[in-house]
Amino acid sequence: MNTTQEKELRTETRAVRVEYVMPPVNIYETTQAYILEAEMPGVDKNGLEVTLEGNEITLLGRRQVEKVSGEQLLRERNEADYRRVFELDPTLDTSKISARIEQGLLTLTLPKSAQQQPRRITVND
Amino acid sequence: MMLTRWQRPELTSWPVFGRLSDLRNEIDRLFETPFAEFSRASSLLGGWMPALDLNEDKDHFTVKCELPGMKKDDINLTLHEGCLTISGERRGEQARPDGEVHRAERFVGRFQRTVLLPAPVAVDKISAQYKDGVLTVTLPKTEEAKPKQIEVKVG
Numbered sequence: 049m050n051t052t053q054e055k056e057l058r059t060e061t062r063a064v065r066v067e068y069v070m071p072p073v074n075i076y077e078t079t080q081a082y083i084l085e086a087e088m089p090g091v092d093k094n095g096l097e098v099t100l101e102g103n104e105i106t107l108l109g110r111r112q113v114e115k116v117s118g119e120q121l122l123r124e125r126n127e128a129d130y131r132r133v134f135e136l137d138p139t140l141d142t143s144k145i146s147a148r149i150e151q152g153l154l155t156l157t158l159p160k161s162a163q164q165q166p167r168r169i170t171v172n173d
Numbered sequence: 174m175m176l177t178r179w180q181r182p183e184l185t186s187w188p189v190f191g192r193l194s195d196l197r198n199e200i201d202r203l204f205e206t207p208f209a210e211f212s213r214a215s216s217l218l219g220g221w222m223p224a225l226d227l228n229e230d231k232d233h234f235t236v237k238c239e240l241p242g243m244k245k246d247d248i249n250l251t252l253h254e255g256c257l258t259i260s261g262e263r264r265g266e267q268a269r270p271d272g273e274v275h276r277a278e279r280f281v282g283r284f285q286r287t288v289l290l291p292a293p294v295a296v297d298k299i300s301a302q303y304k305d306g307v308l309t310v311t312l313p314k315t316e317e318a319k320p321k322q323i324e325v326k327v328g
Contacts (some may be wrong), residue, residue, distance in 0.1 A: 074279045078272035087279060089239035089306035112305070114237075118230025122288065125224040125239055152306020153242030 068131035071109065071154075079166050082140065082158040088130045089152035090114075096154065098147050103136045105145070107154065139164045221284035225259075232319060234290055234312040241306035242279075248308060250301055255293065259308065260285040286297035 070087040088096075091109035099106045109130035136142065141161040148155055228235040238259050248261040262283045271289060294312040301310045 065246060072278035073278075074277050075275040076272050082275075083272075085242070085279065087241040087306070091239040092305045116228060118228055118233075118235075120226065120289070121228035121229055122225060125226050127236065135282070151242055151303070 056110065058070060069126050069128045071130045072133055073108070073132065079160075081160055082137070084134070084154075084156040084158065086130070086132065086154040087152065088149070088154055090125075091149065091152060091154075093149055096147070097147050098145075098148075098154075098156065100136075100142055100145065102168045103142070104133055105136055105156075105158075106133045106155075107131065109154065221263075221280040221282060223259075223284055223286060225286050225288065227288055228234045229241040229291070232314055234314070235296060236288060236293075236308075236312070238286060238310075239306065240284075240303070240308050243303070243306070245303050248303065250299075250310060252294070252296055252299065252312075255290050255313065256287050257290060257310065258285060258287045259310075294318070 071088050073087075074085045076083045086107055086109075088109035090111040092112060095110035095112060096101060097106075097108040097110070099108070107130070111127065118142045136158065139161055141159050144159045198308040210320070213308070224239045226235075228237075236257060240259075240261070243261060243263060247263070248259065251258045251260075263281050265278075290312065293315045295315050298313045299310065302306060303309075
């Protein structure tokens with residue numbers, strides 16, 4: 049995964065004045081898969097859109113509309129939706145990507161293709 | 174010899190992108206690759222300060238705090254002398270795994286936020302809900318703190 053695409057996206061979003069929050073992510077690599085965690089508080093399953101185009105994966109999280117009554121005394125939370133794009137390693141098996149969101153934490157599992165996974169080779173006599 | 178007034182370099186060279194709400198994102202971007210490792214360090218310097226909203230209506234105060242990916246039991250709420258404190262810890266071992274770490278932007282460790290409530294609240298009626306990574310605390314005002322209309326009889 050690399051970040052060229054993210055940089056391009058940023059300039060693009062700034063130009064059209066569409067604001068998104070860039071969710072902080074952790075990315076781990078195990079022998080079988082990459083695991084990506086993205087923080088999107090306020091987003092539930094229905095507000096989540098994960099799209100794959102070529103080898104680019106787009107994470108889009110739409111916050112639920114909250115009704116606000118009365119007076120806002122302190123306002124630090126951002127209302128913008130979340131968006132971040134990653135370029136995927138070509139060795140990933142994109143047909144097997146799975147996603148789940150739990151308490152505003154999106155977890156993507158991106159399995160490596162069978163060829164990339166470590167295999168034990170049986171030794172013949 | 175010329176004397177120029179010393180200015181902090183970060184003040185003069187700071188990129189201004191117009192809106193304060195962009196500031197956090199800008200800081201995040203500064204710590205992006207190749208400095209990804211330093212994002213953890215920035216959290217150490219500033220601590221984890223989860224975003225918080227405080228709202229007041231006629232009968233209640235409502236506090237909303239963004240705490241993504243926590244366990245309900247790891248969040249503590251205390252009320253002391255009109256101050257609501259939300260604290261907790263995200264443990265490192267929860268952020269698994271055995272493999273290689275490519276990015277670690279999520280905060281690990283303790284956090285604490287305190288807000289002073291501008292009016293007394295009924296301690297026994299406070300309720301809290303943790304949903305979609307957002308903690309919502311509803312604090313009903315005490316009867317004395319609610320705005321009242323007093324009827325004055327004109328004799």
